[in-house]
Amino acid sequence: MINPFDGQGPTSPKYYANRKDLLGTFTKSVTAVVKSKGVTRPLNIGIMGRWGIGKTSTLYKFRDILENELNGGKVFSAMVSLKPACCEDADTFSATVLETIFTEYESSSGLSRKIKDFLNEEKNAIRNWKLSKLSLNPELERKQKSVSAVNFKETLLRLWKKLESNGVDLAIIMLDDIHYVLTQGKGEILFDLRTDMQALSAAGARFMFIITGPVTLYPEMRDKAEPFTRLFERFDLEPFDFDGTKELIEKPLAVEKIKLEVSDEVIRKIHEITAGHPYFITLAVRDLLNQKQEGRLSAKEFIESYPDLVDHFARIKFNDDYARATDAEKEVLRKLAASNKQEVAPNDIGGAAVTKFLERLVSKDLVLKIARGKYAVYNPLFKEYLRRKKA
Numbered sequence: 001m002i003n004p005f006d007g008q009g010p011t012s013p014k015y016y017a018n019r020k021d022l023l024g025t026f027t028k029s030v031t032a033v034v035k036s037k038g039v040t041r042p043l044n045i046g047i048m049g050r051w052g053i054g055k056t057s058t059l060y061k062f063r064d065i066l067e068n069e070l071n072g073g074k075v076f077s078a079m080v081s082l083k084p085a086c087c088e089d090a091d092t093f094s095a096t097v098l099e100t101i102f103t104e105y106e107s108s109s110g111l112s113r114k115i116k117d118f119l120n121e122e123k124n125a126i127r128n129w130k131l132s133k134l135s136l137n138p139e140l141e142r143k144q145k146s147v148s149a150v151n152f153k154e155t156l157l158r159l160w161k162k163l164e165s166n167g168v169d170l171a172i173i174m175l176d177d178i179h180y181v182l183t184q185g186k187g188e189i190l191f192d193l194r195t196d197m198q199a200l201s202a203a204g205a206r207f208m209f210i211i212t213g214p215v216t217l218y219p220e221m222r223d224k225a226e227p228f229t230r231l232f233e234r235f236d237l238e239p240f241d242f243d244g245t246k247e248l249i250e251k252p253l254a255v256e257k258i259k260l261e262v263s264d265e266v267i268r269k270i271h272e273i274t275a276g277h278p279y280f281i282t283l284a285v286r287d288l289l290n291q292k293q294e295g296r297l298s299a300k301e302f303i304e305s306y307p308d309l310v311d312h313f314a315r316i317k318f319n320d321d322y323a324r325a326t327d328a329e330k331e332v333l334r335k336l337a338a339s340n341k342q343e344v345a346p347n348d349i350g351g352a353a354v355t356k357f358l359e360r361l362v363s364k365d366l367v368l369k370i371a372r373g374k375y376a377v378y379n380p381l382f383k384e385y386l387r388r389k390k391a
């Protein structure tokens with residue numbers, strides 16, 4: 001049996017649904033830079049959104065567009081998935097980003113031997129630098145300041161010169177999950193990155209930077225993050241509307257020629273219970289498709305399997321979510337879920353004292369802050385799960 005709905009990692013570009021504005025902006029900017037030979041400057045793009053909303057999937061889709069939808073033009077691209085360990089200090093960050101660029105790059109139309117050799121040399125230089133850093137004991141390192149010599153800007157400038165002399169029109173650097181820089185408390189890395197980006201642009205290097213991160217990158221780290229994020233055109237990824245949900249469900253079925261017809265009524269139900277969250281839509285459809293592979297799926301059949309969905313999501317996500325809350329936070333979560341209101345104020349569930357817990361739950365991605373003093377459980381299915389829970 002074929003089941004194209006997965007949810008474990010970023011979705012395959014051929015199933016990618018929705019987000020027309022974002023894809024359009026990206027394609028237009030790339031094309032404009034290529035066509036004008038850099039007279040039109042590349043746009044930097046910031047893709048912000050909560051867990052599972054489709055940030056990484058979008059970067060994969062971008063890569064696919066470069067590979068398949070670019071008419072002429074030569075674009076170099078590299079995608080860096082940041083991890084907390086990459087961001088311990090500015091040097092480690094630079095070294096990791098550069099090493100990934102020199103290792104896992106792609107090019108829309110092949111690269112010459114000369115460029116490949118160059119990339120290899122640069123990669124080895126970074127690796128050697130890393131080794132020499134490791135072999136130094138901390139004492140020595142403090143004395144020998146010169147060891148901290150990965151120059152991010154100079155290295156990227158060298159890369160650009162090389163690419164340009166080999167006919168490349170644009171280089172795209174994607175930094176996935178930029179917030180790890182901030183969770184490590186190393187906001188100054190962003191300052192440096194901003195300075196480097198501006199210097200590269202001033203030197204005529206054609207780099208397009210794309211970052212992804214949670215929406216809360218901004219308010220929490222305003223002083224550190226704002227000057228940096230101003231360099232980006234920001235896109236906030238919202239949950240899907242009905243049409244987006246419909247496309248997410250129908251596209252993979254069509255691509256894989258699966259003869260299951262899902263009525264609009266069922267799509268509407270899925271849209272409601274998942275609140276349009278692409279990850280949950282994917283899981284819901286994966287479950288349904290495991291039960292029925294052809295014919296027409298009626299609303300009645302769907303409703304009958306709804307309790308199973310909560311059960312299924314519990315196993316793969318909600319149990320973990322719940323475990324991340326402290327006992328006091330769990331109690332607040334259950335009260336929030338027990339309320340019949342869509343948006344709950346602290347006063348509805350115990351007064352100002354719970355605000356502190358609600359804010360912590362927001363930072364754990366378990367509760368949404370809808371407006372000032374208005375909260376809701378992050379997903380209707382999670383609400384249903386909590387309602388079934390006994391204290």
Ligand SMILES: Nc1ncnc2c1ncn2[C@@H]1O[C@H](COP(=O)(O)OP(=O)(O)O)[C@@H](O)[C@H]1O
Binds near residue numbers: 019055056057058282
């Ligand atoms: N535009 C989309 N089209 C189809 N599926 C999507 C889309 N965006 C997200 N998904 C689904 O949601 C899941 C999580 O997406 P992902 O890109 O990993 O999110 P994020 O990086 O924001 O945490 C994917 O496995 C995929 O099933």
Ligand SMILES: [Mg+2]
Binds near residue numbers: 055056057176
């Ligand atoms: Mg991701």
